Amino acid sequence: MPETARRTAPLSGTRYGNRPTMKDVAARAGVGLKTVSRVVNGEPGVTPETERRVQEAIDALGFRRNDSARVLRKGRTASIGLVLEDLADPFYGPLSRAVEEVARAHGALLINGSSAEDPDREQELALALCARRVDGLLIIPAGDDHRYLEPEIRAGVATVFVDRPAGKIDADVVLSDSYGGARDGVAHLIAHGHRRIGFIGDMPRIHTAAERLRGYRTAMEDAGIPVEDSWMSLGVTDPHRVRRAAEEMLSGPAPVTAVFAGNNRVTVTVVRVLAEQARRVALVGFDDFELADLLQPGVTVVAQDAAALGRTAADRLFRQLDGTLLTPERIELPTRLITRGSGELPPTD
């Protein structure tokens, strides 16, 4: 490591270690402030000779435009915010990445924050992003009341909800067909002969969870199967409790012969539990996950396309910013049943 670049002072506390400004560049190049601005922004009306001098001063001083000031002046930050549940969840990584790509195509940066499924934290994050004047906001809601966003939306912050609809306000939303997907998944199990089918999902407070539960109920009802309470476990997410819930519905006098898992985290835990069981229990999970095909048996899933969700929502966001879009809409993306074995196991009564 031949060279050393290190801050010279231990950071005075305020001010960015005295960075050069356009004024400094102008002084050094012997030109006016505005001329520097023109060069920096590639505006026309500067002689090549002048431009060269300015560029030289810029390089010599290590000048970099202060976008904060620029934003203050221009009113656009060229950045958008994404509030999601947890970036560490494999469902959100691709979603966030897809959003980032769209943002990049529009010259914008992406700031994302994890709400940890906590409504207060969601609000705190969303408002912090608004205070930074992001041009737009993508929200995967944790809460169910988004009236706090009304002033922001009125003030021109483009807003699109993703994966779950907004609560108590009318806003764009892009989501997967949770209801239809779950219904089809459960119907698939029924078609393979199952009647005692368990359901493990998140709190029905969460829209997707409620929809998937509704899909489950509909499929059962359509098949004329009365659902027993002991087959359903709601509001259970952490591995430990999912495990217990699964073990419970798999024991007793009339255990379930198949399980429908409400999301990828639940599915993974259920897979573990089923692997320990003596008899074969069928499984269909909502959300695809890597390696699902390599397990024994492969895990049949209702797949949703996270990247497509993000892409579609971000597209819509920028169309709002263009002024092209005016009325809030609900866009539902289809899900896809992928059969791999676990969902085609026959019941073992």
Add this chain to the structure above:
Amino acid sequence: MPETARRTAPLSGTRYGNRPTMKDVAARAGVGLKTVSRVVNGEPGVTPETERRVQEAIDALGFRRNDSARVLRKGRTASIGLVLEDLADPFYGPLSRAVEEVARAHGALLINGSSAEDPDREQELALALCARRVDGLLIIPAGDDHRYLEPEIRAGVATVFVDRPAGKIDADVVLSDSYGGARDGVAHLIAHGHRRIGFIGDMPRIHTAAERLRGYRTAMEDAGIPVEDSWMSLGVTDPHRVRRAAEEMLSGPAPVTAVFAGNNRVTVTVVRVLAEQARRVALVGFDDFELADLLQPGVTVVAQDAAALGRTAADRLFRQLDGTLLTPERIELPTRLITRGSGELPPTD
């Protein structure tokens, strides 16, 4: 959805749809500008009565402080940047999330960008973040020359490299012990009787890839096993080519009896290929991944703790900002060999 909140005008193009400012609030509350500022920032020296009037005006107007202006004035943005390779990669999700948590504890937001392993894009992103005056920068480098950051670092941008060291500048770096991990992993295979061991890894241009290759070579050398070129595949990442590389070293007159996979993506593809083979081939992969224990056999891996990497690096970043830290350091986190079956298979000659 009882209420409708929608931008009133189709966005004039500039200016944030005319948001109220502190001046507006002051006028409405009948107080001075600075008094509003005091209330908003919870500064002392305001009568409860005055504060109430101001708060009322704030709520009525839907005022939200413009952080751009604040930043301009204060010189600190309370945000840090994270440049990584691809947020959709399951390795980076937890890392990013860990960084976010540390940032949150310091009241900062996190902006992250994906370089897609492209040095130019890394630089573009890093400099864009600097233009926004992030207080600090975490970089998982794609390139190997970071002199472009010298002016920024000198100007006071705290900088920590993660997962791979900086190129041509002296800077803090937090990484896993790739060399030691790979060496131990390969030694593990050797201890189980393997001699013809394949290595599939990324371009040696990437530091971690080079280190893992070095670990492989060392382990082989320590065991007195000469390495044949056909056992090594470098610079191969996309599934299709990994597959071909694996298939090649598994065929021929003296095929490998074990494979060491250089990162999680490679491992996953190799698992697929091995599943199709008639004979049992041992496998150790670098990076742990979800469900590795549920495959048949379970996949033995050299695990690194992505969250710990992120947490450690972010901690260091904020300590730089405190002024506590002055000399760049290299921090190496240990890896851990997790045996699950695939690495303990005997050779089938």
Add this chain to the structure above:
DNA sequence: CGTGCATATGACAACGTTGTCCAGGCTCTA
């Protein structure tokens, strides 16, 4: 040679906030 026009450049205000400083009104004490 004067006029008109295009082009290059700079002076200046404004963006919305916060830090500094001062004024006015109050309480307390001698």
Add this chain to the structure above:
DNA sequence: TAGAGCCTGGACAACGTTGTCATATGCACG
């Protein structure tokens, strides 16, 4: 009751940039 001291509140400049507008320069043309 006068003066000192404290508390509350406001006027004003500054942060670094960009938009507006005016000026200076050069050139072509009548």
